[in-house]
Amino acid sequence: MVDPVDTRHTNDERIAWVLAHPGMSPWLKAALKGATQCHPVEVQNDLEILNVLLRTYIADGLNEAGNELHPMQGEAPDAT
DSSP: OOOHHHHHHHHHHHHHHHHHOTTSOHHHHHHHHHHTTSOHHHHHHHHHHHHHHHHHHHHHHHHHHTTOOOTTTSSOOOOO
């Protein structure tokens, strides 16, 4: 069985890695910082809302983008 204390320590290390990584988006870092200040149930509820809203936002954005260049990669998305 996994020790919850070990799991928490590992997760804290993972979050710290993301927060320290220069390639991670400011949006993700802000979300993680905010989430670690909230009760886990509140974060879980917010995550469910974000999941629904952002999946639609992403799908709509990808449909509108068509063959435009991807801002992070500088190339058109694969149409296959």
